[in-house]
Amino acid sequence: MRKDGSPLMCPMQRERALWSFILPDYSEGSGEGEPVSKSRIIGGPSPPSVFVGRYGYPLVRIGPSVPPVEGDTTLFDLPEAWSNRKIEEVLSFRLSMITGEKTMSIKSMSDRFVEEVRLLALSSKPTDVEMILKKPPMPSLRLSELEPPQGPRSQLIQMKLVGNPSIERPVEKVYEDTDMRALEAIAYLYTSNIPVSRIQRILSVGGVGLKRQRKIVPTRWSITAVDSSLSRLLLKEVKGYETLD
Structure with a gap:
């Protein structure tokens, strides 16, 4: 118990509490809850945001992160602009982004999928992306002192850049x-x-x-x-x- 009388929570309890704040319908029964989206097709303006995992290196999981919302999502993946934001707002940004992942070799530089992900990463403005996932994404939260919070993920079947990247x-x-x-x-x-x-x-x-x-x-x-x-x-x-x- 903390000095203020509030109970200490294990990492899993903290994750569930955060998800309950962001997603009120989140179920604590099985630790999995309901899918973030019932559809396997996710579309929206990526901030832009790209994630590359490290496990399995030199085979890595790579793909775009897309919030299924409308409007300017620049702040969703711009830590430099978070200093005056409430932590709940930052978590809302991060947890709303769904990452579609494919396993690729680190040397797959000329692969068409990797080239599209690269174009997205080079963009200076939000770019519309459409993803087809293998399964609807489930609630997930990954916290690290070395990188921004990561939200739901799912295996990616197909990715399409709908908008045109703006490269400075x-x-x-x-x-x-x-x-x-x-x-x-x-x-x-x-x-x-x-x-x-x-x-x-x-x-x-x-x-x-x-x-x-x-x-x-x-x-x-x-x-x-x-x-x-x-x-x-x-x-x-x-x-x-x-x-x-």
Whole structure:
């Protein structure tokens, strides 16, 4: 029991409580509840958002995350804009996004599905996506100190980009320049005012680096790699400043 008298909850209880807040019809009986959507066809404007799992590497689960809603969903996958938002609002963003996944090799850079996921990840604006899933997605919540909360997932049968991705010039430049090293590309995007979360997403789909070295990178690893690279660059810059007396 906490100091305020409220009971301590195990991770499963916390997950159920959060789902009950976001999805009032969530059932605690079996721990599974009702499907988030009764349909296997999910469509909506992806923020854009892409997830790449790390288990099974070098075979990884990859796919788009799509909230079946209308309107501007940019904030759903933009952590830089969450500082003034309530945690319930952020969880609502994340739990409303349904991820469709396919298992692919990290070297499947020329696969048509991977190319569509990459185009989505390169986009700077929400892009309409339609997914056909194997089964209706069930309630699910994954929390980590290293990446944003992840909501429902289901095996993906088919994905279609309904809208046209909007790709900014700096992003297009690093994607097309296959002679630019990944570290150089990350620095260039950062100095071009591309949000760090977007740089992480671009790296995860193999959107930067030397041509022969490009590959799919698990989301968690891409977050760590970009943060580490930018930290070293900024530290080097700070060390070059004059000291204050």
